[in-house]
Amino acid sequence: MDYDILIVGSGPAGQHAAWQAARMGKKAAIIERKPSIGGAGLQTGTIPSKALREAAYLASRTGTQGMREASRTARYGVMAEAVRRKDMVITQQESVIVKRLLKSGVTLIPGEASLVDAHTLEIIDSKGVSKKLSAEIILLATGSRPRRPSHIPFDKKTVLDSTSILNLKKLPGSLLVVGGGVIACEFVSIFAALGVEVTVVDSHEQLLAYLSEDVVGVLAESFENMGVEFHMQERVAAVSIEEGRTLTLLESGKRLYSEAVLYALGREPNSQSLNTPMAGIELDQGWITVNDDFQTSVPNIYAVGDLIGWPALASTGMEQGRAAVLHAFAGKTHAMPEHLPMAIYAIPEISWVGKTEKEAKKEKINYVVGRGHFKESARGQIIGDINGLVKLIVDATSHKLIGVHIVGEHASELIHTGQMLMHFGGTVHDLVGNVFNYPTLAECYKLAALDCMEALNKSALP
Numbered sequence: 001m002d003y004d005i006l007i008v009g010s011g012p013a014g015q016h017a018a019w020q021a022a023r024m025g026k027k028a029a030i031i032e033r034k035p036s037i038g039g040a041g042l043q044t045g046t047i048p049s050k051a052l053r054e055a056a057y058l059a060s061r062t063g064t065q066g067m068r069e070a071s072r073t074a075r076y077g078v079m080a081e082a083v084r085r086k087d088m089v090i091t092q093q094e095s096v097i098v099k100r101l102l103k104s105g106v107t108l109i110p111g112e113a114s115l116v117d118a119h120t121l122e123i124i125d126s127k128g129v130s131k132k133l134s135a136e137i138i139l140l141a142t143g144s145r146p147r148r149p150s151h152i153p154f155d156k157k158t159v160l161d162s163t164s165i166l167n168l169k170k171l172p173g174s175l176l177v178v179g180g181g182v183i184a185c186e187f188v189s190i191f192a193a194l195g196v197e198v199t200v201v202d203s204h205e206q207l208l209a210y211l212s213e214d215v216v217g218v219l220a221e222s223f224e225n226m227g228v229e230f231h232m233q234e235r236v237a238a239v240s241i242e243e244g245r246t247l248t249l250l251e252s253g254k255r256l257y258s259e260a261v262l263y264a265l266g267r268e269p270n271s272q273s274l275n276t277p278m279a280g281i282e283l284d285q286g287w288i289t290v291n292d293d294f295q296t297s298v299p300n301i302y303a304v305g306d307l308i309g310w311p312a313l314a315s316t317g318m319e320q321g322r323a324a325v326l327h328a329f330a331g332k333t334h335a336m337p338e339h340l341p342m343a344i345y346a347i348p349e350i351s352w353v354g355k356t357e358k359e360a361k362k363e364k365i366n367y368v369v370g371r372g373h374f375k376e377s378a379r380g381q382i383i384g385d386i387n388g389l390v391k392l393i394v395d396a397t398s399h400k401l402i403g404v405h406i407v408g409e410h411a412s413e414l415i416h417t418g419q420m421l422m423h424f425g426g427t428v429h430d431l432v433g434n435v436f437n438y439p440t441l442a443e444c445y446k447l448a449a450l451d452c453m454e455a456l457n458k459s460a461l462p
């Protein structure tokens with residue numbers, strides 16, 4: 001065999017698999033078909049969108065109306081600066097990742113890989129030169145791409161997906177966003193904060209339909225304050241490009257014109273190029289099926305990251321890659337954490353871990369809810385976030401924390417306090433008795449816990 005492990009795809013999942021294999025002294029290589037490593041995590045998804053979000057967020061903090069007050073020229077300047085900063089972050093991160101991989105002994109092989117059999121890959125480079133490499137273990141981490149239905153005329157300039165919108169050279173005057181999910185909310189935030197007139201069309205009653213109304217309501221209000229227009233419970237029938245502008249026709253008959261359209265309705269797996277039938281790998285609608293140890297139906301072939309579907313995050317892909325390699329070479333069954341944190345880097349951020357109220361109700365759990373509002377904390381007042389909220393869901397019988405939902409500044413960071421408490425089976429009493437730094441937003445955990453105690457005392461009354 002040429003290698004102990006061959007990893008297809010250099011996104012977060014592939015990188016962390018390779019790094020773990022190298023730390024275990026294994027001969028590992030990553031095969032990547034794009035000229036740059038990093039996948040959607042670094043090149044077209046997580047990091048660029050977060051870098052743009054940060055620039056837009058800072059711009060939105062200047063004056064009460066943010067960039068809406070600024071001239072178009074000033075806004076173009078902000079966009080150019082945001083793109084420059086995004087590209088700089090990507091370059092720096094790429095250098096960190098490449099150095100880390102090379103230093104630990106991982107080989108980087110350019111080219112597109114496909115399966116020849118359970119232990120062999122064919123790799124074709126950009127010049128069309130083909131070679132075959134074999135390994136004891138093959139790990140597939142080829143990720144996903146935006147879903148692009150054939151009836152939508154994507155052109156990378158006016159009708160965009162989450163990849164092409166990152167390469168816009170010029171800020172559009174208006175943007176229509178199709179979808180109310182994670183990608184939609186993050187890009188609505190970025191463009192609305194930069195002063196673009198944003199319109200949202202979504203088939204659900206509310207944005208982020210799986211989350212509670214009280215949490216999403218804070219985000220929706222922020223969007224409304226930034227001038228975003230909503231067409232909820234509406235479906236897109238067609239999108240066309242007419243004389244340099246777009247026309248979005250809704251099933252209800254409404255006609256909406258905008259300079260650009262972002263279509264953000266889900267992602268599709270990158271499994272076609274892998275030639276999975278050659279090794280007999282099972283798929284479910286293109287997504288690769290794996291067991292709890294990330295083995296495919298062919299035991300020496302593992303699959304991780306977006307390629308296996310939900311939760312399809314950079315954060316979870318990294319840990320799946322590490323866990324798969326541990327299982328392959330050490331036989332350890334590494335259970336993924338039960339409580340996965342989720343974050344939406346909108347303006348404001350939303351983050352949560354554990355159950356929603358809807359899920360708790362569905363599972364017939366007797367629970368109470370407590371809220372700690374940022375406006376009640378000195379830090380919330382100091383930083384000017386008076387709409388933020390920490391919401392706790394607590395099992396009324398065991399008093400254990402079963403869900404934490406945060407909306408507001410630093411929600412994606414604050415969530416880890418709740419996540420760790422849930423991991424160790426902590427109760428609401430641990431939060432009530434804890435000492436938090438003062439003044440901090442984290443104190444809202446204590447405020448929310450005290451609110452829960454009131455609800456628990458009430459629920460204990462005969």
Ligand SMILES: Cc1cc2nc3c(=O)[nH]c(=O)nc-3n(C[C@H](O)[C@H](O)[C@H](O)COP(=O)(O)OP(=O)(O)OC[C@H]3O[C@@H](n4cnc5c(N)ncnc54)[C@H](O)[C@@H]3O)c2cc1C
Binds near residue numbers: 013046111273
């Ligand atoms: C706009 C956006 C924002 C996001 N924000 C976040 C966030 O804030 N937090 C978060 O945790 N997640 C976020 N995500 C999700 C995150 O980017 C993905 O979950 C993550 O990148 C998936 O990692 P992966 O390693 O599975 O695949 P990818 O990152 O998609 O990498 C797969 C790599 O495989 C390569 N490849 C494919 N086929 C072949 C082949 N046959 N041969 C060789 N190479 C191949 C591809 O070129 C690619 O480089 C975001 C996604 C998007 C689109």
Ligand SMILES: NC(=O)c1ccc[n+]([C@@H]2O[C@H](COP(=O)([O-])OP(=O)(O)OC[C@H]3O[C@@H](n4cnc5c(N)ncnc54)[C@H](O)[C@@H]3O)[C@@H](O)[C@H]2O)c1
Binds near residue numbers: 180184311343344
């Ligand atoms: N902060 C983050 O963690 C982050 C940010 C951006 C993207 N992501 C990743 O990217 C993935 C994709 O993001 P997204 O916003 O496109 O997905 P999403 O699942 O959040 O939202 C997609 C929306 O499109 C609708 N939809 C999906 N498939 C459809 C179909 N076939 N027809 C009509 N409507 C359909 C869904 O009902 C939903 O409202 C996320 O699931 C996540 O894994 C994560």
